[in-house]
Amino acid sequence: MTTNTNDELAQIFEGWSSTVGKPTLKDNARMTTRGVDVFYGEKQAIFGVDLDIGKNEVLAMIGPSGCGKSTFLRTLNRMNDTIDICRVKGDIHLDGDNIYDKKMDVVNLRARVGMVFQKPNPFPKSIYDNVAYGPRIHGLVTRKAELDEIVETALQKASIWNEVKDRLDQPATGLSGGQQQRLCIARTIAVSPEVILMDEPCSALDPIATARIEELIAELSENFTIAIVTHSMQQAARVSSRTAYFHLGRLVEVGATDKIFTAPEHRLTEDYITGRFG
Amino acid sequence: MTNQLNAIERLAEVKQERMQKNLKARYAKEKRFQVYGIMSICLGMAFLAMLLGTIFYGGASSFMTSEIKLTINYDPDVIGVTDLTDEDELKWADWRGLLSTSLAERFPEVSGRSAVRQRNALVSSIAEYSLRDRLLANPEKLGTSEEIWIVADDEIDAVMKGQVDRTVPESERRITDLQLSLIDSLEAEGEIRQKFNTTFFTAGDSREPEQAGIRGAMIGSFYTLLVTLLLSFPIGVAAAIYLEEFAPQNRLTEVIEVNINNLAAVPSIVFGLLGLAVFINVFHLPRSAPVVGGLVLTLMTLPTIIISSRSAIKAVPPSIREAALGLGASKMQMVMHHVLPLAMPGMLTGTIIGMAQALGETAPLLMIGMVAFIADIPGGPLDPATVLPVQVYLWSDLPERAFVAKTSGAIMVLLGFLAIMNLLAVYLRKKFEKTW
Amino acid sequence: MTSSSLFLLLIIIVAAVFVLGRKRSVDVAQSVGGIRYLHSLPNYYGLLAAAWAAIPGVILLALWSAFQDVIIQNSVFSLLPESYQALSGSRLDLVWAEIYNLQKGIITEASDPAFYPAVEALNNLMTTSTTGRTVLVIALTVLGGVWGWRLIKPEQRARNQFEKVVEALLLASSMIAILTTVGIVFSVVFESIRFFHKVPFTEFVFGIKWSPQIAINAEVAGSSGAFGAIPLFVGTLMIAGIALLVAVPVGLMTAVYLVEYASSRVRSIIKPLLEVLAGIPTVVYGFFAALTMAPKLKGFFEGIGVNGVSSESALAAGLVMGIMIIPFVSSLADDVINAVPRSLRDGSYGLGATKSETVKQVIFPAALPGIVSGVLLAASRAIGETMIVVMAAGLAANLTANPLEAVTTVTVQIATLLVGDQEFDSAKTLAAFALGLMLFFVTLMLNVIALAVVKRFREQYD
Known part of the structure; x- marks a missing residue:
């Protein structure tokens, strides 16, 4: 941080009330979050975030590292449940269902809100079994032919079918990094989720592989709602329709992507996208 | 593009319905899996409780012993000795007579050969030797009499500990009705008592349970461990220093490392074969001696000590090495002055754990003859001896009920030593634990 | 002079050489302008000279x-x-003991007058040897010390040379591991070769009758004994198999529960207790197996109407051995399960898998090499375990598949053949070494394979 001392930040966040821009959507919202706080033990990581994710939109979340964007993303399909000391407050709804409700089943939730991780993490199984994993555990198919069709469709949709169709029974760990990440996307869409969360999906990939994933995100947005966390502003600009800027656990500004990158309203957002820190 | 999605779009329609159908079964499976885990842990813990429970329950009684109060008259006529310094006379002395005379006076009503034999069996069959030793130590007592407590026979001890079922017919007991009545009369007069069994800690092995103790085995274990420690600690630490700090990356180093890893998993009995073939048959070291046991256990514990010492050395941060070298210290000086002192607590912890393993080891010591029956308490590492775990093994084979309790008692002592050693290791680790 | 007093004298000489060497270095330093001009500190000159004397x-x-x-x-x-x-x-050996005792004067009359020349010779030899040893050792030490002392010069690189000596000692210490292996191999191989001269290898490996005890008495007709080791191998495998059937699932599930489910508080209680279970000496397990488990099992099976249960059954030994190995399996499994990267778990949970599905379908396959290697190491332990089987499995070499009968194992036979009187040219004693060779070879193979498998597993996730 070059322009903001901690004192200045404290001033900015003192009596923090609202996010600049329009975090909420009138209709068309697939997921809504209201007043979300996240704590790791005693430490608060997310402060009162209100944010909606619309149907079939690509929402990018950007911000300096440690700003809580990944933490926030992980609350959306309750991946934070696997961390003992993590607590989440506030309301998060998926299609009107409160996902932190006691009645909400986390297994079911994660089948509806899929996730793609920073590092490609194919299971040590064959390519076919990786994609078939989700449908199998959820018992989504009744016949082998149906499963074959789903696997093929998912791989096609993840634009990797042509590369792997002749070696579906080979271990997925033998694929290149970019292929592995597309396989992980195929694995996620094979359970037909409503929302796909992507946590810096290209950070471990080379530029060519990154470009292919970015194309893929654009195609997927026709059918899925996508929230993507990225450390690359250019990537956010290329793939998303809306962008949310996070800073020190707060959602500072939300808006249409081109507006955020051309005419940000908040000073922090401006400082970030003009490269004064990050 | 869109038509490719048919399968997944179709899936979206039936997804919730199919998932819900399976969900209950999946959660049941999850629960069951978790229960398996809990059951596994409980099984281990239950066994641990059962093992310790059985041993403590059975062994506690070995720490108590019964004694009978008798008036002993050191009558020269009974003993048949007039001069306590005359070796020839002592050879033929009737020490047993002291006890039987005394018992006859206490129970004049008992008569008949069988009854007298039963009466005489009240006291330990080798109690006479303690009387002999007592008289030889105090020769002025000859011709006088005194009241002393005499160790009771182990069967009488069992009655006192309530381990004998009196309702069983006499023919099925090892103790007769007459003996029971004698015990009852002694008890009524307060002339039989239970007290802390000091013999158990001060005596060597014996064929008579009431006279058997673990001191011989404890001393044997001590000498064996002493030899092990004196050899394995310096050698283990030296080997670890060499491998971590000096060893070049070559074939020899690789061979040494492979050897250490494999030796760590060689069955202990094979080390016993080595000890028998090399130390005893080739070098003619004495059989049954703690020094051989110590050598064998050294070879056995070395891998443990080397491996833990190496990780202690590894944990010393490179910055300290660089600082020392930067000041112009030679590599040897850096190791001896800086790395070794910092790694020492970790090495000591590893060594204590290795020693604890050595203390509990039995099989290889059987091979080198440490299983002999040895009643004397060893005076040095070259004397024949046995060790605590071997004593446990020896006693566990004996038929007398009292030895079962003694075995458990010996195990309790052994476990006590192991617990102390392990707690010491934990304490060292906690005290010197450093995060760099 | 006795060994210990000679050793003490050696120490005194070496200490003197150190002092003299140190002094000489200071003296020679005067000629070149003070100890500043010495290559090393005076102590190193003293130490080096002492090393010349001592080694x-x-x-x-x-x-x-x-x-x-x-x-x-x-x-x-x-x-x-x-x-x-x-x-x-x-x-x-008995003859030797008699001659030895005669020489010491512990006994005075020999059972055979032919012993007297031997006693005489022993007397002379021992005197000669002791004197010779004293003289030669002291001479060599003093000579070495003088040599080292004379070498001292200001430009001598005493520190470097002394450090080389220490490094050589360190190397020698680590060579003990190799020497131990060589010692094991030699001690079992030589006696085994002698054994196979008496009993054909094929008979040993494929024979189905084991009764070595007969061989003690050479006068009895047809008394070669029977050395078919198949009943031993079968017994060993049966007991080890029972032990693994207990230890592998229980140990694995324990590790899974501790890593994936248990709270850190539960872990901090259970793990030390498992270590306690692991730290209990095997002889204690043996005692428990023989005196508690075996009678209980016998009672149980007779209670449900199964007769002919031996009081020393393979089942009792196997069960207790299994319990003994649980902590071993669980700590190995704990390591490999922890080594499975978090990202794989996340991937599975992210798709909506439950914990058990993740464990069974992602973690187990990923950790499989590590688990396999753990099972191999556990098998090696079970095969080599001695005390439990000695105390609870029995001596009868029954060739049976019934775990309720008494069986014997390789380790039991080694132990019983070698405890007590030994005759190093009877097939009975040598058989123990042949069995030891088998045992060493099999456990070594299991270890080598296990270590290779686990090394590949580690490389995969490092």
Whole structure:
């Protein structure tokens, strides 16, 4: 941080009330979050975030590292449940269902809100079994032919079918990094989720592989709602329709992507996208 | 593009319905899996409780012993000795007579050969030797009499500990009705008592349970461990220093490392074969001696000590090495002055754990003859001896009920030593634990 | 002079050499302008000279002490009449004990007058040996010390040279591991070769009758004994198999529960308790198996109407051995399960898998090599475990598949054949070494394979 001392930040966040821009959507919202706080033990990581994710939109979340964007993303399909000391407050709804409700089943939730991780993490199984994993555990198919069709469709949709169709029974760990990440996307869409969360999906990939994933995100947005966390502003600009800027656990500004990158309203957002820190 | 999605779009329609159908079964499976885990842990813990429970329950009684109060008259006529310094006379002395005379006076009503034999069996069959030793130590007592407590026979001890079922017919007991009545009369007069069994800690092995103790085995274990420690600690630490700090990356180093890893998993009995073939048959070291046991256990514990010492050395941060070298210290000086002192607590912890393993080891010591029956308490590492775990093994084979309790008692002592050693290791680790 | 007083004298000489060497370095330094001009600190000159003194003397002393008994004994035996030289090992030992005691004066009358020349010779040899040792060792030490002392010059690189000596000692210490392996191999291989001269290898490996005890008495007709080791192998495998059937699932599930489910508080209680279970000496398990488990099992099976349950059953030994191995399996499994990267778990949870589905379908396959290697190591332990089976499995070499009967194992036979009187040329004693060779070879193979498998597993996730 070059322009903001901690004192200045404290001033900015003192009596923090609202996010600049329009975090909420009138209709068309697939997921809504209201007043979300996240704590790791005693430490608060997310402060009162209100944010909606619309149907079939690509929402990018950007911000300096440690700003809580990944933490926030992980609350959306309750991946934070696997961390003992993590607590989440506030309301998060998926299609009107409160996902932190006691009645909400986390297994079911994660089948509806899929996730793609920073590092490609194919299971040590064959390519076919990786994609078939989700449908199998959820018992989504009744016949082998149906499963074959789903696997093929998912791989096609993840634009990797042509590369792997002749070696579906080979271990997925033998694929290149970019292929592995597309396989992980195929694995996620094979359970037909409503929302796909992507946590810096290209950070471990080379530029060519990154470009292919970015194309893929654009195609997927026709059918899925996508929230993507990225450390690359250019990537956010290329793939998303809306962008949310996070800073020190707060959602500072939300808006249409081109507006955020051309005419940000908040000073922090401006400082970030003009490269004064990050 | 869109038509490719048919399968997944179709899936979206039936997804919730199919998932819900399976969900209950999946959660049941999850629960069951978790229960398996809990059951596994409980099984281990239950066994641990059962093992310790059985041993403590059975062994506690070995720490108590019964004694009978008798008036002993050191009558020269009974003993048949007039001069306590005359070796020839002592050879033929009737020490047993002291006890039987005394018992006859206490129970004049008992008569008949069988009854007298039963009466005489009240006291330990080798109690006479303690009387002999007592008289030889105090020769002025000859011709006088005194009241002393005499160790009771182990069967009488069992009655006192309530381990004998009196309702069983006499023919099925090892103790007769007459003996029971004698015990009852002694008890009524307060002339039989239970007290802390000091013999158990001060005596060597014996064929008579009431006279058997673990001191011989404890001393044997001590000498064996002493030899092990004196050899394995310096050698283990030296080997670890060499491998971590000096060893070049070559074939020899690789061979040494492979050897250490494999030796760590060689069955202990094979080390016993080595000890028998090399130390005893080739070098003619004495059989049954703690020094051989110590050598064998050294070879056995070395891998443990080397491996833990190496990780202690590894944990010393490179910055300290660089600082020392930067000041112009030679590599040897850096190791001896800086790395070794910092790694020492970790090495000591590893060594204590290795020693604890050595203390509990039995099989290889059987091979080198440490299983002999040895009643004397060893005076040095070259004397024949046995060790605590071997004593446990020896006693566990004996038929007398009292030895079962003694075995458990010996195990309790052994476990006590192991617990102390392990707690010491934990304490060292906690005290010197450093995060760099 | 006795070994210990000679050793003490050695220490005094070496200490003196150190002091003198140190002084000399200071003296020679005067000629070049003070100790500043020495290559190393005076202490290093003293240490180096002391090393020159100590090392040759100590080596000589060690070698002499190690071999004098053997040499003396052989030369004494060569004086005995032919009939004694043909005696077998343990009887010869008795003769030796008698001669030795005669020489010491513990006994005064020999059972055979032919012993007297031998006693005489022993007396002379021992005197000669002790004197020779004292003189030679002291001479060598002093010579070494003088040599080291004379070498001291200002430009001598004393520190570097002394450090080389220390490094050589460190290397020697780590060579003990190799020596141990060589020692094991030699001790089992030589005796095994002698055994296979008496009993054909094929009979040993494929024979189905084991009764070595008969062989003690050579006078009984047809008394070669039977050395078919198949019943032993079967017994060993049965008990080890039962142990693994208990230990692998229980140990694995324990590890899974501790890593994936248990709270850190539960972990901090259970793990030390498992270590307690692992730290209990095997003889205690043996005692428990023989005196508690076996009678309970017998009672149980007789209660449900199964008869012919032996009081020393394979089942009791196997079950208790299994329990003993649980902590071993669980700590190995704990390591490999922890080594499975978090990202794989996340991937599975992210798709909506439950914990058990993740464990069974992602973590187990990923950790499989590590688990396999753990099972192999556990098998090696079970096969090599001695005390439990000695105390609870019995001696009868039954070739049976019924775990309720008594069986015997390789380790039990080694232990029983070698405890008590040994005759080093009877097939009975040698058989123990042949069994030891088998045991060493099999456990070594299991270890090598296990270590190779786990190494590949580690490389995969590092």
